[in-house]
Amino acid sequence: MLDIYKDFGISQEVCDFGSKMIKNLEERFKEIDEVAEYNQLKVLKAMQKHKVAAECFNTSTGYGYDDVGRDTLEKVYASVFETEDALVRPQITCGTHALALALMSNLRPGDELLSPVGKPYDTLEEVIGIRPSNGSLAEYGITYSQVDLLEDGSFDFDGIAKAINERTKLVTIQRSKGYANRPTLSVEQIGELISFIKNIKPDIICMVDNCYGEFVEKIEPTQVGADMCVGSLIKNPGGGLAPIGGYIVGTKACVENAAHRLTSPGLGKEVGASLGIMQSFYQGFFLAPTVVAGALKGAIFAANVFENLGFLCIPNSTEPRYDIIQAVSFLKPEGLIAFCEGIQAAAPVDSYVSPEPWDMPGYDSQVIMAAGAFVQGSSIELSADGPLREPYTAFFQGGLTWNHAKLGILKGLQKLVDARLVNISQLC
Numbered sequence: 001m002l003d004i005y006k007d008f009g010i011s012q013e014v015c016d017f018g019s020k021m022i023k024n025l026e027e028r029f030k031e032i033d034e035v036a037e038y039n040q041l042k043v044l045k046a047m048q049k050h051k052v053a054a055e056c057f058n059t060s061t062g063y064g065y066d067d068v069g070r071d072t073l074e075k076v077y078a079s080v081f082e083t084e085d086a087l088v089r090p091q092i093t094c095g096t097h098a099l100a101l102a103l104m105s106n107l108r109p110g111d112e113l114l115s116p117v118g119k120p121y122d123t124l125e126e127v128i129g130i131r132p133s134n135g136s137l138a139e140y141g142i143t144y145s146q147v148d149l150l151e152d153g154s155f156d157f158d159g160i161a162k163a164i165n166e167r168t169k170l171v172t173i174q175r176s177k178g179y180a181n182r183p184t185l186s187v188e189q190i191g192e193l194i195s196f197i198k199n200i201k202p203d204i205i206c207m208v209d210n211c212y213g214e215f216v217e218k219i220e221p222t223q224v225g226a227d228m229c230v231g232s233l234i235k236n237p238g239g240g241l242a243p244i245g246g247y248i249v250g251t252k253a254c255v256e257n258a259a260h261r262l263t264s265p266g267l268g269k270e271v272g273a274s275l276g277i278m279q280s281f282y283q284g285f286f287l288a289p290t291v292v293a294g295a296l297k298g299a300i301f302a303a304n305v306f307e308n309l310g311f312l313c314i315p316n317s318t319e320p321r322y323d324i325i326q327a328v329s330f331l332k333p334e335g336l337i338a339f340c341e342g343i344q345a346a347a348p349v350d351s352y353v354s355p356e357p358w359d360m361p362g363y364d365s366q367v368i369m370a371a372g373a374f375v376q377g378s379s380i381e382l383s384a385d386g387p388l389r390e391p392y393t394a395f396f397q398g399g400l401t402w403n404h405a406k407l408g409i410l411k412g413l414q415k416l417v418d419a420r421l422v423n424i425s426q427l428c
């Protein structure tokens, strides 16, 4: 085993340090496998219930009328998320698009959008119009208000109660911390927040940005009162196989609004050819629970490795997990860059290139991204990225298999060791 790690340029010292960390994680890995087992059966049950058959993998072109595969997949998603309806489409190009679609279709001029969990994900700033942008909600006369989390990461219930007014139509709750240094929310916490909000104003639509959260727990936010859950298929629910796509699951009314916006008023869910990619959607969804488990193991392993080396890790090495993201603050740009180089060097695709910071559309500072993915930009595959700003935090996520995630983390550590940014010799 050491020999093959050596072929990847990983020293015995780094290997030994990794092994020492893994020894302490057996119990946690067992818990993760148990959640995966439960979710695997949940997906399987939905597929059997809706009689998924070989014909579901057939292609449709043109208008895509009566696409059985597309319509059945949406029923499978609705069952897994326990919602009335679902929209799962390759025409939804990414997570931001899915979220923008859910917001723009369910809000009307004069309405107000509220985020009770602080600043939303960077790309949503332009969707909402926090940063002015062509076609934003702000341009359509939809206002936005925000209540930050309290210092300790808990909800500011007083502030939220004050922020809700007669125009508040939709509340957006981001489950994952994304690029922020705040805790990720558990499904249970999201449920408490939704109950609080619905108690004040029952007709508010509660939407959850579910990106990176799917299958991390045994329940999803739609099972604790969310009217809508939204996410990307090149993250958790695509299982690494979906080459594109996004989903919106929720009440009939919410999904219908979204469908009529995605296609056209009057057409809704009836059109949208699947162009031969349905099998990857089904198979990816089927694999997603175990893929997510591998990614979670990688995240926890990374927290244990880097916390022991003195870096701030969010979540820390022992906290429970509610998404697959691991943030590690390297404090220096060289540390962030070295770690990302390691992740890139461990990839199955493009392992020979070196990632460079760049001005990525939708982000307000330079971003470095390491991803050697089969699907471009897929972050359920092993990837690390981070904005080039203090405290130089790498957001690490994914890994289609635990073994690959482990290699990437060891390679990232090796790059830090080689650059003399850490010294592990006294720790082994």
Ligand SMILES: *Cc1c(COP(=O)(O)O)cnc(C)c1O
Binding pocket: 094, 095, 096, 097, 099, 121, 123, 174, 175, 176, 177, 178, 209, 211, 212, 232
């Ligand atoms: C990834 C992500 C998005 C945006 O998804 P893209 O596919 O990158 O457009 C939105 N919110 C959260 C929390 C995310 O993690």
